[in-house]
Structures are given as C-alpha cells and as structure tokens.
Amino acid sequence: MTTAAPAIELVGISKAFGSVQANKDISIRVMPGTIHGIIGENGAGKSTLMSILYGFYKADAGEVFIGGKKTAIPDSQAAIDAGIGMVFQHFKLVDNFTVLENVVLGAEEGFMLGTSISKARRVLKSLSEDYGLNVEPDAKIEDIGVGMQQRVEILKALYRQADILILDEPTGTLTPAEADQLFRILDRLKNEGKTIILITHKLREIMDVTDTVSVMRAGEMTATVKTAEVTPAELAELMVGRKVRLTVAKKDISVGEKILEVKDLSVKDINGVERLKGASFDVRAGEILGIAGVAGNGQSELLEALGGYQKATGSVTYKGAAMDLSGLVSNGQDRRSNGIAHVPEDRQSEGLIMEFMAWENAVFGYHLDPEFRKGWLTDNAAMKTDAAGKMERFDVRPPDPLLKAKSFSGGNQQKIVLAREFERSPDLLLIGQPTRGVDIGAIEFIHQSIVELRDQGKAILLVSVELDEILALSDRIAVMFDGRIMGERRPSETDESELGLMMAGMTKDVA
Amino acid sequence: MNELPRWAEIILVPLISLLLAAVLSALVILAIGENPISALQLMVQGALGSTYGWGYTLYYATNFIFTGLAVAIAFHARLFNIGGEGQATLGGLGVALVCVYIPWPHWSLALIGAMVGAAVLGAAWAAIPAFLQARRGSHIVITTIMFNFIAAALLNYLLIGLLKPKGSMEPATAKFAESTHLPSFQDMFSTADNVLFRGAPANVTFFVATLACILVWLLIWHTRLGYEIRSFGHSDSAAKYAGISPTKIIMITMMISGALAGLMAINNVMGEAERLILGSVEGAGFIGIAVALMGRSHPFGIFIAAILFGFLYQGGAELALWTSIPRELIVVIQALVILFTGALDNMVRMPLQKLFSLFKRTPVSEV
Structure with a gap:
C-alpha cells in the first residue's frame, strides 16, 4: 500500500430501486494516477454506482471519500466541484455548437460570452498540448467524427479542472483505431497524474489499459485485482460466475446453393443522401455471412431493404426469384411467407412492442397466420399457448406470456424475438446485432441458436458491430464502410486488426 | 417504474x-354561498332519483358512449x-x-x-383528415378541429336552403315520418x-351504444385489425417492420372513429329531435374526449364514464333549475372532472405507486 490517500474511496455504498438492489455494500479505493476498470455484465450495477458518484442518484447507505476527505455529492455540480468529470456513453453535446462553445457551456463566467470564450480558447490550447487531445476549436460538433466528439467530452471535464475522469463504455461507437487513440490519451492523462475510472464490459480494454480492475456482478463487487495478475478468462468467470465459452462449436457442413444474391443494392434516406452505395454479395445455404462494420455505415439500411420496409435500387435474388424492393408494406408480409425471417437490430423500437404482452409479441409479424385465427376473430388462446411453448424452448425467463415485453431483461426480450423468428424454420435469416445489450449468459445461448440454424442448412446474414461475434460465428466476413462492401475475408485468414482497418475504410495494402 | x-x-x-x-367542486359551491351537500343531493335526486331523471341521464350517456368510443379507438x-x-x-x-327522403x-x-x-357520412368526414395525415403529414389534431367548423358551416348552408321545407321559417329539416x-x-x-320514463328522451339507441361497446372491445383486442391498430399506436417503426401499413391503419382507424361519432346522430337526431336542427351535437364530440380519457380508452370504462357525464349533465340542469347555482358552474365541475381524471392523472398515480411498492416487496425475478 502506498502512503498517499486514495483519489476516490467508496465505503459500503448501497442503492435499491424499489425491490431491486442495484448496488449492495460496495467499497473500492482508487489510487491517484491510476486507471481503474470496472467490468460487469449489463445490469450488474456499474452505471448506478457511477451515477451515485456523479450525484445523479443518492445512495441509500455508504460514504464517498475524495482525496481522503469525506465528501457529500448531492448533485452533479458538487461532483464537478470535487474534481470529478464524467464522459457519458451517449455524448451530451450540442450538435450545432462549436467545440469551444460546447466546452464553455455550463461554465460560462459572467454575462458576456466573449470573455469566457477567449479564456476557453487559451485553456483549450494548453490542455490539447498537455494531453495530446487534438481538436479543432471552431468546428461544429455535427461536422466532426465520433472520436473527436469524445475528446471534446474529455476536454469539457478537464476544463472544469477534473482530476478524476469517469468514462462510461467509451469505445461503444469507436472504430478499433479510434479506440486505440483514446487509450493512448488515457495513458497520457494518467502519466500527468489524473485518475481514471473506465467502465466497460469489454475484457480486452480492461486488459489493455487498466492498472487495477473491479468486477461487478448482480449489484455486488465480487473482486478487485491488479490487472497484471489476472487473465481474461478469469475475469470473465468472475463476471458471470462460471466458465464462459468464448468460441462456438460449428459443424463442418458443405455450403449449398445460393439463397440470396445481392447486386448493386443502394438506398437513399429521406434527405436523398445515399446510405447504401451499391453493395453486392451472396449468401448460400448452410453458411453465415457476417457483415462487420462500425454502426452507421449502411448496415441498418441493408437489413431494412432486405426486410422489405425500405425502398432500394439494384437487384436482389432470393431462391432464384427477383425480390420486390419497392419498400411497400406488402413486402414485409411476402418476405415472411416466403421463408425469410428477420431479427431487427433494434428490438425495442422494431422487433418488439414494449407495451404488448409477451404472447402478443410472439406472433408479431405473423399475426395474420391462419393458425391464429378463429373466424373473424383472433385465436388469443392459441397465441398464448404458442408463446408459452416458444418461451419454454428458448428459455425466456420468467416464462410468463402475460408479462409485458418491457418487463423482461434485454437478453430475454431478444430471446422472445429469436423464438418468434427461428421457430418458423426460415430458409434465410436476417439478423442484426443479435447480442446488443444482452448479458453474457444469454449471448452464449443466442450464438448457439444461430449456429444451430446454420447447421440445419439455412442461410444466415449476420450484421454486428461486435467483431468478436463476427469472428466467432461467420463462415465468411464482409466488411462495410461508408455504404460499401470493402472486401470479404474468411475468419481463418484474417484477424481483428485487418478487419479493423477495413472498418475504418482502409485496406491492408494502403495502411 | 412499478406498475399498479x-x-x-x-x-x-x-x-x-x-x-x-x-371536493374542489364543493369548495367552489361553498364559495358562491350554496350548500354543497344539498347541491349534491339535488343532482343525485334529479339525475338518478326517478325514471324520468334516468331517462335523461342515459340519453346523454348514449351520446357520450358513441363519441367516447370514437376518440378511444x-x-x-x-x-x-x-x-x-x-x-x-x-x-x-x-x-x-x-x-326524410326514404x-x-x-x-x-x-x-x-x-x-x-x-x-x-361520419366516416367520410373523418377520412379526409385521415388521408391528409397519412399522405401529406398534416397533423390530424389541426385538421379534425378545422373540419368541425367546416361541418357546422356546411350544415348551416344546407339547413337554410336545400333541406328546409318550403315556407318554413326555421333552419331545420322537416319532421321525420312517424314510421x-x-x-x-x-x-x-x-x-x-x-x-315510466315519462317524456324522457332515452330510447332504443342506448342498446345500440351498449352493443357498440362490445363490438369495439372485440375489435380492439380480438381481431387482427385491432392488433394492427394497437401495434401501430405503440410503435410505428415496429409496425413497419411487421409489414403493417401506416396509411391503411390511419385511414381505417379514423373512418371507424368517424363512423362511431356519426352514429351518435341516431340518438339525438332520430331518437330525440326527430328532425335535423342546427347545433344538434351540443358539444358531445368534445365531451367524448374526456369520456375516453377517463375510461382509459377501454369500452367498459367508457360506458361507465359516459354514464357519469350523463349524470353531470342532467344533474347540472336540475341544479340550474332549482338553485341559484348558475348552469356555468356545471361546466366548471365537468372541467374539474376532466382536469383530475385526464390531465392530472399522474398526480394521483405516482403517490399510489409509491404506496403500493411500500406494501409489496416481492422480489422481481432477475435473470
């Protein structure tokens, strides 16, 4: 133990929401000038803990010490005064303000803006130089990339003289290259004496940059260890409380005929901007084609066009017949009746209706099927029985068809969607972000289900921003960047760094 | 958030x-120097104390059931x-x-x-704003309220001209045939x-309205169309994913809604006045909004709420007749009911939710 007081010390923090214990008797101490990771599954209580530290929630019990002094943090202003800066997962920036204006926002001094702006410009310049945070002070937020936006968030915290920086899932929207750059910045901040708390659910990041790491599980702090003394597998085990399989067993099966053939598929959004720019690929029976890419590079539009609710140009052939790309509503019903299932990227706004009960959601999209009809009326009893069966087979917990979708956890919501789409035994499965916001236990199950479908000789188009997932599941990988397919690779012939470069728009030869 | x-x-x-x-209404009545208890007695006696009172209460309720269902769907x-x-x-x-013509x-x-x-005709009148909403994105709140004025003006035109019997001095159609x-x-x-019910206007339409409640209930929760309507209402992006046409749902829903509102006319025009006069709707279309809010858009709730508002209407008329409490005060009471049941809903709900979560500490199943 060093003699210096810890930069932050939490003692016995507890917080309950109704009957849910989000944080249970949590204690940690973080020494100054270190990077401390907090890792845990979704819903483990990481964000709650940080929200308490930043004054968004009031803890039911426990104390916070900053630099050895007991400190009360009733609101975020108190947190800022105590030298805590927070970089949220979703940036809190004003899009049509400049970098400088965003940095000053909320820290204006005096009535006239001019003085604080010119002061900010000086401070920003020296901060940028000190920490290698390159930003363009007069650029508007909407014109700069995600990586730079994040640097603006960090600068905002530093401008308010934060000594302790909390970053919540900072790499969620970054390319691997941008993430690396962020980690270099964090390293430099650490060397300048700042204390950093990094919240993430990605093991690799913890291993790469942190000095110490705390693991949270179901509201409790299960371990705090030196990063150098632990392996990723051990951390993963601490997170979920049992061994996790990081790879998925796949049968060796020969691929069959072309099920889906996409040629020059293009999509324009409402503003006439081309989001998908002539994508071409095919998917065969018995294989998983993984589409890798950073979110927002045309993957959503691709899935929507293939799913039948987005107008597109180009040609798509499904089982030898041309697909209607008009985006008219009838398309969606045609796709389903022809054996195309679609697990959409966003289950909360597309795949499910949160206010509907599980049984209503379990037939969503297939609600016109004759088996759910009784004369003029719907056969609600048949729907409920059907849902109960699906929920049991897909291990949805709790298996109660009368519960509203919003009452289930993310993983179980996703299982409801999967059950609905998989049980039709589709010939082609379109699946987007299958494990987004899903805990590790469910991820394993979802991956297995997808591979099972492939092993049955079905064609699967998998879109995911999680490179690990793409690598683990795909038989072939196509990388999307800026609405185009940058190239195709076999998982055995490539690695994360090559794919990462392609995701950033570079091919290996150029880089 | 804990659900109740x-x-x-x-x-x-x-x-x-x-x-x-x-309680608030009672305070207002106190403030104008009347006794709230006797006012309430008078209202109950006038609206529910005789078959005559019931005859009026249920007549008004019939109107409100139709317009309430229209708003709810x-x-x-x-x-x-x-x-x-x-x-x-x-x-x-x-x-x-x-x-008149058949x-x-x-x-x-x-x-x-x-x-x-x-x-x-009710459906046709709703179809125009619906089309403008579905195809042009013109907001339905704006267009439907504008169409109220157009409807009034159209009726004005027809009743002082085309539909008025020759020689009549009154802007109304001829009295309908006895048959x-x-x-x-x-x-x-x-x-x-x-x-029983001597001279009261309640008529067979009340049973049509009751039947309409049952049919609307079936439509919303037991038909594929109802399923699609609710899907679209909760999430238009999810509806698109499921292959449900927004245009179709907007058009059909609004036309059903307009038809239900239109059906009110068999109560007030055919059942009571037996001819068409100006302003025969008497604000029932707007009361329907309050009824739907209070009834939680559920046909059963609407049935109950419509009877409550029927009671307020009839009881209010009695108050105005027998006391110095002005008829306008009834509007105030109705407004308070709307305010508390509609707009201030969460004011009651939130403390209740807290109260319930205090007593119920069953652990939420965590997965």
Whole structure:
C-alpha cells in the first residue's frame, strides 16, 4: 500500500430501486494516477454506482471519500466541484455548437460570452498540448467524427479542472483505431497524474489499459485485482460466475446453393443522401455471412431493404426469384411467407412492442397466420399457448406470456424475438446485432441458436458491430464502410486488426 | 417504474381523481354561498332519483358512449381525433337524408338505414383528415378541429336552403315520418297503469351504444385489425417492420372513429329531435374526449364514464333549475372532472405507486 490517500474511496455504498438492489455494500479505493476498470455484465450495477458518484442518484447507505476527505455529492455540480468529470456513453453535446462553445457551456463566467470564450480558447490550447487531445476549436460538433466528439467530452471535464475522469463504455461507437487513440490519451492523462475510472464490459480494454480492475456482478463487487495478475478468462468467470465459452462449436457442413444474391443494392434516406452505395454479395445455404462494420455505415439500411420496409435500387435474388424492393408494406408480409425471417437490430423500437404482452409479441409479424385465427376473430388462446411453448424452448425467463415485453431483461426480450423468428424454420435469416445489450449468459445461448440454424442448412446474414461475434460465428466476413462492401475475408485468414482497418475504410495494402 | 395492480389502475385511480374533483367542486359551491351537500343531493335526486331523471341521464350517456368510443379507438392508433363534433354533425345529416327522403315501413328498418347513413357520412368526414395525415403529414389534431367548423358551416348552408321545407321559417329539416320514430324507454318499459320514463328522451339507441361497446372491445383486442391498430399506436417503426401499413391503419382507424361519432346522430337526431336542427351535437364530440380519457380508452370504462357525464349533465340542469347555482358552474365541475381524471392523472398515480411498492416487496425475478 502506498502512503498517499486514495483519489476516490467508496465505503459500503448501497442503492435499491424499489425491490431491486442495484448496488449492495460496495467499497473500492482508487489510487491517484491510476486507471481503474470496472467490468460487469449489463445490469450488474456499474452505471448506478457511477451515477451515485456523479450525484445523479443518492445512495441509500455508504460514504464517498475524495482525496481522503469525506465528501457529500448531492448533485452533479458538487461532483464537478470535487474534481470529478464524467464522459457519458451517449455524448451530451450540442450538435450545432462549436467545440469551444460546447466546452464553455455550463461554465460560462459572467454575462458576456466573449470573455469566457477567449479564456476557453487559451485553456483549450494548453490542455490539447498537455494531453495530446487534438481538436479543432471552431468546428461544429455535427461536422466532426465520433472520436473527436469524445475528446471534446474529455476536454469539457478537464476544463472544469477534473482530476478524476469517469468514462462510461467509451469505445461503444469507436472504430478499433479510434479506440486505440483514446487509450493512448488515457495513458497520457494518467502519466500527468489524473485518475481514471473506465467502465466497460469489454475484457480486452480492461486488459489493455487498466492498472487495477473491479468486477461487478448482480449489484455486488465480487473482486478487485491488479490487472497484471489476472487473465481474461478469469475475469470473465468472475463476471458471470462460471466458465464462459468464448468460441462456438460449428459443424463442418458443405455450403449449398445460393439463397440470396445481392447486386448493386443502394438506398437513399429521406434527405436523398445515399446510405447504401451499391453493395453486392451472396449468401448460400448452410453458411453465415457476417457483415462487420462500425454502426452507421449502411448496415441498418441493408437489413431494412432486405426486410422489405425500405425502398432500394439494384437487384436482389432470393431462391432464384427477383425480390420486390419497392419498400411497400406488402413486402414485409411476402418476405415472411416466403421463408425469410428477420431479427431487427433494434428490438425495442422494431422487433418488439414494449407495451404488448409477451404472447402478443410472439406472433408479431405473423399475426395474420391462419393458425391464429378463429373466424373473424383472433385465436388469443392459441397465441398464448404458442408463446408459452416458444418461451419454454428458448428459455425466456420468467416464462410468463402475460408479462409485458418491457418487463423482461434485454437478453430475454431478444430471446422472445429469436423464438418468434427461428421457430418458423426460415430458409434465410436476417439478423442484426443479435447480442446488443444482452448479458453474457444469454449471448452464449443466442450464438448457439444461430449456429444451430446454420447447421440445419439455412442461410444466415449476420450484421454486428461486435467483431468478436463476427469472428466467432461467420463462415465468411464482409466488411462495410461508408455504404460499401470493402472486401470479404474468411475468419481463418484474417484477424481483428485487418478487419479493423477495413472498418475504418482502409485496406491492408494502403495502411 | 412499478406498475399498479390492475384493479387499482382501473378503479382506484379514477375514483380518487373523482373524489378530488368533487371536493374542489364543493369548495367552489361553498364559495358562491350554496350548500354543497344539498347541491349534491339535488343532482343525485334529479339525475338518478326517478325514471324520468334516468331517462335523461342515459340519453346523454348514449351520446357520450358513441363519441367516447370514437376518440378511444383513434387513441389506440395514437391518433387524436378531436373532430367528433363535426363527424357527429355529418352523421346527423346522414340520418336526416335517410329519414326524410326514404319512406320506411317500420322503425327497425329505418334504424338500420339511418345507422348506415350516419356511419357513412361520419366516416367520410373523418377520412379526409385521415388521408391528409397519412399522405401529406398534416397533423390530424389541426385538421379534425378545422373540419368541425367546416361541418357546422356546411350544415348551416344546407339547413337554410336545400333541406328546409318550403315556407318554413326555421333552419331545420322537416319532421321525420312517424314510421321512423324510435321506441323511447317510455314506449318500451311503461305498462298501462305505471308510466315510466315519462317524456324522457332515452330510447332504443342506448342498446345500440351498449352493443357498440362490445363490438369495439372485440375489435380492439380480438381481431387482427385491432392488433394492427394497437401495434401501430405503440410503435410505428415496429409496425413497419411487421409489414403493417401506416396509411391503411390511419385511414381505417379514423373512418371507424368517424363512423362511431356519426352514429351518435341516431340518438339525438332520430331518437330525440326527430328532425335535423342546427347545433344538434351540443358539444358531445368534445365531451367524448374526456369520456375516453377517463375510461382509459377501454369500452367498459367508457360506458361507465359516459354514464357519469350523463349524470353531470342532467344533474347540472336540475341544479340550474332549482338553485341559484348558475348552469356555468356545471361546466366548471365537468372541467374539474376532466382536469383530475385526464390531465392530472399522474398526480394521483405516482403517490399510489409509491404506496403500493411500500406494501409489496416481492422480489422481481432477475435473470
């Protein structure tokens, strides 16, 4: 133990929401000038803990010490005064303000803006130089990339003289290259004496940059260890409380005929901007084609066009017949009746209706099927029985068809969607972000289900921003960047760094 | 957020809201120097104390059931139809055309004909704003309320010209033929030596309205169309994913809504006035919004809420008749009921939710 007081010390923090214990008797101490990771599954209580530290929630019990002094943090202003800066997962920036204006926002001094702006410009310049945070002070937020936006968030915290920086899932929207750059910045901040708390659910990041790491599980702090003394597998085990399989067993099966053939598929959004720019690929029976890419590079539009609710140009052939790309509503019903299932990227706004009960959601999209009809009326009893069966087979917990979708956890919501789409035994499965916001236990199950479908000789188009997932599941990988397919690779012939470069728009030869 | 148990959601919340409205109303009555207790007695006696009172209460309730259902079904598709007034006006025109120009052999056939006329014109009147919403994105709140004024102006034009019998000095259609007379409660329930509902306007339409409640309930929760309407209402992006056409849902829902509002006319035009006069809807289209809010857009809730508002209408008329409490005060009381049951809903709900979560500490299943 060093003699210096810890930069932050939490003692016995507890917080309950109704009957849910989000944080249970949590204690940690973080020494100054270190990077401390907090890792845990979704819903483990990481964000709650940080929200308490930043004054968004009031803890039911426990104390916070900053630099050895007991400190009360009733609101975020108190947190800022105590030298805590927070970089949220979703940036809190004003899009049509400049970098400088965003940095000053909320820290204006005096009535006239001019003085604080010119002061900010000086401070920003020296901060940028000190920490290698390159930003363009007069650029508007909407014109700069995600990586730079994040640097603006960090600068905002530093401008308010934060000594302790909390970053919540900072790499969620970054390319691997941008993430690396962020980690270099964090390293430099650490060397300048700042204390950093990094919240993430990605093991690799913890291993790469942190000095110490705390693991949270179901509201409790299960371990705090030196990063150098632990392996990723051990951390993963601490997170979920049992061994996790990081790879998925796949049968060796020969691929069959072309099920889906996409040629020059293009999509324009409402503003006439081309989001998908002539994508071409095919998917065969018995294989998983993984589409890798950073979110927002045309993957959503691709899935929507293939799913039948987005107008597109180009040609798509499904089982030898041309697909209607008009985006008219009838398309969606045609796709389903022809054996195309679609697990959409966003289950909360597309795949499910949160206010509907599980049984209503379990037939969503297939609600016109004759088996759910009784004369003029719907056969609600048949729907409920059907849902109960699906929920049991897909291990949805709790298996109660009368519960509203919003009452289930993310993983179980996703299982409801999967059950609905998989049980039709589709010939082609379109699946987007299958494990987004899903805990590790469910991820394993979802991956297995997808591979099972492939092993049955079905064609699967998998879109995911999680490179690990793409690598683990795909038989072939196509990388999307800026609405185009940058190239195709076999998982055995490539690695994360090559794919990462392609995701950033570079091919290996150029880089 | 903890959800309330179903019974508390359906019964307790509206009941507490009503009590709050009643307490505030009592204070207002006190403030103008009258006794709230005797005022309440008078209202109850006048509206519910005799078959005559009931005859009026249920007559008003019938109107409100139709307009309430109209607003509710649109709510399920997240459409705010505040054009019930205009659609009911057009419904009245439909009833009048059917009753004036077609010779009917029997009231039952006339009723069916009038229902068709009322529903078709009401639906047509709602279809225009619906089309503008679905295709042009013109907001349905704006267009439906504008169509209320257009409907009033159209009726004005027709009643002082085309539809007015020659020589009449009054802007109204001719009285409908005797064969279109709908049986009133008096006709139906009186015996030779015991006359019930004497002179009260409640008529057979009340049962049509009750049937409409059941049909709307079936439509919303037991048909594929209802499923699609609710899907669209909760999430239009999810509806698109599922292959549900927004245009189709907006058009059909609004036309059903307009038809329901139009059907009100068989009560007030055919059942009561037996001719079409100006302003016959008397604000029932707007009361329907309050009824739908209070009834939680559920046909059963609407049935109860409509009877409550019928009571307020009839009881209010009695108050104005027998005390110095002005009729306007009834509007104040109605407004308080709307305010508490609709707008201030969360004021009651939130403390209740806290209260319930205190008593119920069952662990939420975590997965």
